[in-house]
Amino acid sequence: GENVEQHPSTLSVQEGDSAVIKCTYSDSASNYFPWYKQELGKRPQLIIDIRSNVGEKKDQRIAVTLNKTAKHFSLHITETQPEDSAVYFCAASIENTNAGKSTFGDGTTLTVKP
């Protein structure tokens, strides 16, 4: 089955700096890669996703890059703000099949210091 590894497990940055979280996956058939943000005591919420036919996707201060050859994808947050502090999860799956359900990374706790 799929194995997703996420690094680092904790990340602390100063407000205004950039933050990068990296994930690797094992199943070359995976083609859908979402990122979720979970604030303390809340549910995970999708913040951005990327499909394997795209190398990069941006949404305001957030971007995701995908390297299919190396089987890794990364979340980039620019101009970090205290409200970006949360746990971030990556995931990988095979879209629209009966196999290849979502496998999640173990999460990265991001702390943005004012």
Place this chain on the structure above:
Amino acid sequence: DAGITQSPRHKVTETGTPVTLRCHQTENHRYMYWYRQDPGHGLRLIHYSYGVKDTDKGEVSDGYSVSRSKTEDFLLTLESATSSQTSVYFCAISVQAKNTEAFFGQGTRLTVV
């Protein structure tokens, strides 16, 4: 919130008792999932459903069963609760297609004593 509600939100139960968690959605989505979340383990899939009476096992299904007799309800049952099943349980749906973006319910915190 994609119309997902979980009940109960919190539950404390004793070892060996059966427990059923309910996930209810109001928007007629076909694809539903149950995850558990434990510190250091992210989210792990317990069971999933691609439609009424169409359910299957995820990666951590031992000790759990599910039922989906109506589109709107997906029930997770712990037949005989154990302390290792103390966790936060999240129900989720996919809107676009199988195994795509998940919209999560608020979660159920279950403690087995």
